[in-house]
Amino acid sequence: SLFSIFAVLLMYFRSISTAQTIDCLHLREQCINDANGCESVWNVIEDVCNISVLGNRCKVEDTIGCNRIIQVLADEYPEFKNCVCTTDGFCSITNLLGKQCSIDKDNISMETKLQWSLSALSKQAYAANRTCLDVNKECVEDEVCNKQLSLYLRVCSVNKKCNMEECQAAVRFFYQNMPFEVAQMMTFCDCSQHDESCHRAKELLHGKPCAVTAVPPPSCLKVIKMCEENELCRKKYITFRSKCWRQVTKNCYDDEACLETLIKGEMPCSANSDCKAAYIGNWGTMLRMECTCQNLLPREQSLCKLFHHMLHSKSCFR
Numbered sequence: 001s002l003f004s005i006f007a008v009l010l011m012y013f014r015s016i017s018t019a020q021t022i023d024c025l026h027l028r029e030q031c032i033n034d035a036n037g038c039e040s041v042w043n044v045i046e047d048v049c050n051i052s053v054l055g056n057r058c059k060v061e062d063t064i065g066c067n068r069i070i071q072v073l074a075d076e077y078p079e080f081k082n083c084v085c086t087t088d089g090f091c092s093i094t095n096l097l098g099k100q101c102s103i104d105k106d107n108i109s110m111e112t113k114l115q116w117s118l119s120a121l122s123k124q125a126y127a128a129n130r131t132c133l134d135v136n137k138e139c140v141e142d143e144v145c146n147k148q149l150s151l152y153l154r155v156c157s158v159n160k161k162c163n164m165e166e167c168q169a170a171v172r173f174f175y176q177n178m179p180f181e182v183a184q185m186m187t188f189c190d191c192s193q194h195d196e197s198c199h200r201a202k203e204l205l206h207g208k209p210c211a212v213t214a215v216p217p218p219s220c221l222k223v224i225k226m227c228e229e230n231e232l233c234r235k236k237y238i239t240f241r242s243k244c245w246r247q248v249t250k251n252c253y254d255d256e257a258c259l260e261t262l263i264k265g266e267m268p269c270s271a272n273s274d275c276k277a278a279y280i281g282n283w284g285t286m287l288r289m290e291c292t293c294q295n296l297l298p299r300e301q302s303l304c305k306l307f308h309h310m311l312h313s314k315s316c317f318r
Contacts, residue, residue, distance in 0.1 A: 119144035132189035132202035162210035172284030220291035
């Protein structure tokens with residue numbers, strides 16, 4: 001639940017004297033400099049609110065998710081209400097943290113990138129065909145990677161009730177703030193069929209089951225429709241199509257021959273670095289949800305299979 005995610009943050013804020021003048025910038029600085037995990041939780045908050053830097057850096061793209069988290073903070077910590085907005089349907093970062101506390105997401109990214117620059121993993125060149133068990137072991141043994149992995153796993157833990165939105169936000173933050181070489185190593189790792197330990201490690205690294213498994217599984221057509229109705233997901237899907245599947249146009253959706261050609265892999269995707277980066281950019285969005293083409297009308301099958309191939313086949317990257 002949301003309450004468990006913010007436990008560290010709320011406990012930290014409660015330790016600050018209520019007599020202290022409320023200064024949102026001061027609260028944030030105290031939080032990110034503290035060693036008790038508050039910084040990592042704060043980063044998740046900012047990622048859920050998905051503050052855009054380009055064009056309008058005060059824009060919150062996921063207002064529903066952002067306001068939901070803001071309300072939890074306000075309910076649990078009354079003094080924090082001076083730093084948040086709880087009534088506006090469209091919440092800006094200026095309202096969220098006060099005019100004196102506007103946060104530049106680029107600076108947050110730079111802080112995380114600086115941490116990753118100290119990681120031995122970031123010095124490794126990407127090598128294909130790594131097992132997920134080996135990759136997971138290397139991450140756990142690396143101080144920087146383990147710190148980021150621990151936050152992500154705490155949010156997506158299988159030992160508590162899964163909240164898919166929270167887990168997806170943690171997955172996004174984990175993968176989008178690490179070096180590209182490390183992200184490739186983790187996303188493209190694999191396992192031999194009967195290596196159970198490796199498959200468990202793969203599930204942990206790839207957000208399974210919490211970030212990707214819904215019961216019952218949606219159709220791949222529904223996943224694409226939901227994504228196109230979500231601003232954050234739609235942008236990532238457009239980038240993914242343009243970088244990997246430029247030849248898949250909407251004109252093809254109604255052309256059975258075109259669909260069959262694509263599904264058979266006779267018109268492969270681009271497997272360059274831009275395509276791989278766009279594919280990794282999908283992680284932590286509904287595009288990574290497990291989907292099915294069962295129980296659809298016959299005329300919907302081919303398009304559904306195309307979407308499933310685009311979203312889940314890694315043949316493009318082999």
